[in-house]
Amino acid sequence: MEAIIIGIAKSAIRLATPYLYASIGETIGQLSGVLNLGVDGVMLMGAFSAFYTVLKTGNLWLGLLVAIVVGAIFGLLIAFINVTLKAEQGISGIGVYIFGLGLSSLLFSTMIGTVQPVNGFPPLFIPGLSNIPVIGEILFQQNILVYGAFALIPLAWYVLNKTPLGLSIRAVGQHPQAADSLGVNIVRIRYFTVILGGILSGIAGASLSIALLNVFQQNLTNGMGFIAVALVYFGAWRPKTVLIGALLFSTVNAIQIWVQVKGINIPSDFTLMMPYIVTIIVLAAMAKRRIHPPAALNKPFERGE
Amino acid sequence: MMKLKKIIIVLTLISIFVLSLGFGASAKPFRVAFIMPSSINDFAWSQSMYEALLTIQEEMGKENFEFVYSESMFIVADAAAAIRDYASEGYDLVIAHGSQYGASLTDIAPDFPDTSFAWGSTANVFTDLGITNIFAYEPLAEQGGYVNGVLAAKLSESNIYGVIGPIETGDAKRYTEGFKAGIKSIRPDAKINVTWIGSYSDVALASEAAQTHIDAGADVLTGTSQMTVGAIGVAKQRGALWFGYDVDQSALAPQNVVSCVDVVWAVALRPMIEMIQKGEKGGKIFTLNLANGGINIIVNDQALVGKTIEDIVNGNIQVKVE
Numbered sequence: 001m002e003a004i005i006i007g008i009a010k011s012a013i014r015l016a017t018p019y020l021y022a023s024i025g026e027t028i029g030q031l032s033g034v035l036n037l038g039v040d041g042v043m044l045m046g047a048f049s050a051f052y053t054v055l056k057t058g059n060l061w062l063g064l065l066v067a068i069v070v071g072a073i074f075g076l077l078i079a080f081i082n083v084t085l086k087a088e089q090g091i092s093g094i095g096v097y098i099f100g101l102g103l104s105s106l107l108f109s110t111m112i113g114t115v116q117p118v119n120g121f122p123p124l125f126i127p128g129l130s131n132i133p134v135i136g137e138i139l140f141q142q143n144i145l146v147y148g149a150f151a152l153i154p155l156a157w158y159v160l161n162k163t164p165l166g167l168s169i170r171a172v173g174q175h176p177q178a179a180d181s182l183g184v185n186i187v188r189i190r191y192f193t194v195i196l197g198g199i200l201s202g203i204a205g206a207s208l209s210i211a212l213l214n215v216f217q218q219n220l221t222n223g224m225g226f227i228a229v230a231l232v233y234f235g236a237w238r239p240k241t242v243l244i245g246a247l248l249f250s251t252v253n254a255i256q257i258w259v260q261v262k263g264i265n266i267p268s269d270f271t272l273m274m275p276y277i278v279t280i281i282v283l284a285a286m287a288k289r290r291i292h293p294p295a296a297l298n299k300p301f302e303r304g305e
Numbered sequence: 306m307m308k309l310k311k312i313i314i315v316l317t318l319i320s321i322f323v324l325s326l327g328f329g330a331s332a333k334p335f336r337v338a339f340i341m342p343s344s345i346n347d348f349a350w351s352q353s354m355y356e357a358l359l360t361i362q363e364e365m366g367k368e369n370f371e372f373v374y375s376e377s378m379f380i381v382a383d384a385a386a387a388i389r390d391y392a393s394e395g396y397d398l399v400i401a402h403g404s405q406y407g408a409s410l411t412d413i414a415p416d417f418p419d420t421s422f423a424w425g426s427t428a429n430v431f432t433d434l435g436i437t438n439i440f441a442y443e444p445l446a447e448q449g450g451y452v453n454g455v456l457a458a459k460l461s462e463s464n465i466y467g468v469i470g471p472i473e474t475g476d477a478k479r480y481t482e483g484f485k486a487g488i489k490s491i492r493p494d495a496k497i498n499v500t501w502i503g504s505y506s507d508v509a510l511a512s513e514a515a516q517t518h519i520d521a522g523a524d525v526l527t528g529t530s531q532m533t534v535g536a537i538g539v540a541k542q543r544g545a546l547w548f549g550y551d552v553d554q555s556a557l558a559p560q561n562v563v564s565c566v567d568v569v570w571a572v573a574l575r576p577m578i579e580m581i582q583k584g585e586k587g588g589k590i591f592t593l594n595l596a597n598g599g600i601n602i603i604v605n606d607q608a609l610v611g612k613t614i615e616d617i618v619n620g621n622i623q624v625k626v627e
Binding site: 003004006007010011014015018105109113114115116117208212213214215217218219220221222224253254257258260261262263268269272 | 473512557
């Protein structure tokens with residue numbers, strides 16, 4: 001039984017990693033009032049560019065850096081479309097998703113051509129902590145990008161709640177007019193949050209292609225970016241509850257794999273639904289808490305309205 | 306003079322005849338359109354059909370055989386639009402490579418009686434609906450699965466096996482049943498754990514299923530569809546053996562991929578093309594099996610003995626003679 005619990009916990013942590021990067025990035029963007037549905041496309045571009053770099057150079061850190069740069073470029077593109085051109089955010093996001101999906105597939109076909117593995121980030125045993133029974137094995141024998149994803153949660157919480165920058169971001173998403181009159185540069189804040197979101201989506205993709213799976217294939221993310229956007233709503237725009245949501249979804253997914261492996265007699269069609277059913281139940285239960293999205297979400301800023 | 310004229314006329318006629326023969330042969334190559342749910346380099350389902358078309362093209366010559374393809378047609382509505390487009394462009398054969406495309410074919414095929422359609426894996430050609438221009442193909446994946454299972458049972462130390470299947474239907478189901486039967490024929494007490502991922506493309510979940518199987522004691526893994534590339538990576542990383550399906554996957558993990566069931570679709574395509582050229586547009590089911598070479602087992606000796614050879618070469622193993 002202990003082995004199963006350790007197995008479930010380790011799986012859940014691995015599965016949650018890409019969601020955490022992408023969801024935190026999306027949370028920050030949405031708090032500033034920009035909805036980006038193109039997360040999955042940016043993840044794919046990050047995954048491809050990191051993978052390609054590692055395949056050609058063998059340098060994992062360079063791969064991560066390239067994913068960050070590609071994510072930032074996509075973030076800049078999204079910010080330009082949504083903030084400067086004031087496009088309909090839901091629609092433009094789908095456009096970015098399809099663009100990222102298509103471009104990453106095309107580049108993969110032309111530049112690599114076939115599925116092949118790379119050596120990704122190896123597990124990093126934290127000295128002293130990795131030897132603790134059970135906990136050590138679960139938490140402190142993961143790879144660096146997994147640690148990074150979990151370190152991101154308190155960092156995002158701190159920046160959003162305890163710094164002037166965080167206050168500006170939230171003000172821009174809640175009361176852009178008021179923020180503007182107090183001298184906050186709305187456009188600059190939104191460019192910053194959306195580019196940061198792009199960077200984190202790029203890292204989310206890289207966490208798959210050069211740390212967890214160590215391969216690239218067309219549509220490697222398989223729609224994870226959309227789950228990441230859903231987790232932002234689930235987490236009510238708070239890093240801590242986004243973490244809970246990501247872990248809940250991943251843990252139930254890990255459990256359902258174990259249910260199948262152990263041959264427990266539940267049809268696989270049903271076990272596969274479990275993560276989604278649990279998420280919907282929790283969302284429905286939380287609906288009573290009446291958490292409203294940022295007031296200016298999805299609304300381009302017009303001065304003097 | 307008359308004689309010369311006659312010779313000239315005869316020569317001219319001969320040359321016209323020869324030229325027309327030449328033009329006749331090169332004017333109309335056999336044209337195939339191929340619609341697939343994933344991509345030509347998926348190391349699985351779609352790649353195996355792509356390789357078969359390349360084989361046929363090599364056999365018939367580029368001037369006599371042309372093919373085009375559409376990738377990533379997982380959404381059936383998109384695929385249906387592509388199938389209809391290709392049919393209206395006058396392709397001789399439109400291959401809808403996926404069992405999800407059957408319903409679309411019953412709509413489209415009657416509108417294009419001069420075009421042949423093929424789909425699989427299935428044994429349904431819809432003659433009961435009065436349709437005469439649909440072929441079907443079906444590999445008996447269970448035969449390949451059985452062979453893999455027998456070999457797996459001989460190599461496993463823990464006698465625990467993990468199967469990572471996509472959706473419990475078609476080839477994947479047949480292969481899994483065969484794999485289980487093969488193992489049980491050698492070791493009736495074997496523990497075979499089966500997981501279904503609910504998708505052909507969820508690499509992350511398939512990889513996590515592989516981790517879970519190994520955590521549960523499995524030292525041999527197998528699975529089908531393009532998502533298994535992640536699981537093969539896990540087998541490599543954690544030192545488990547892998548048994549593959551669709552194509553030779555040994556390049557992904559040469560030390561771990563023991564044997565692969567290679568589906569040779571060309572065995573179905575050759576007679577199908579012959580029938581179409583003779584004017585028969587459909588109605589036949591082509592079965593692929595070990596007997597007709599439609600299913601082929603590729604054993605990778607590097608995974609079987611590579612490590613031992615390496616150890617002897619490195620001096621880690623000293624073979625002593627008394």
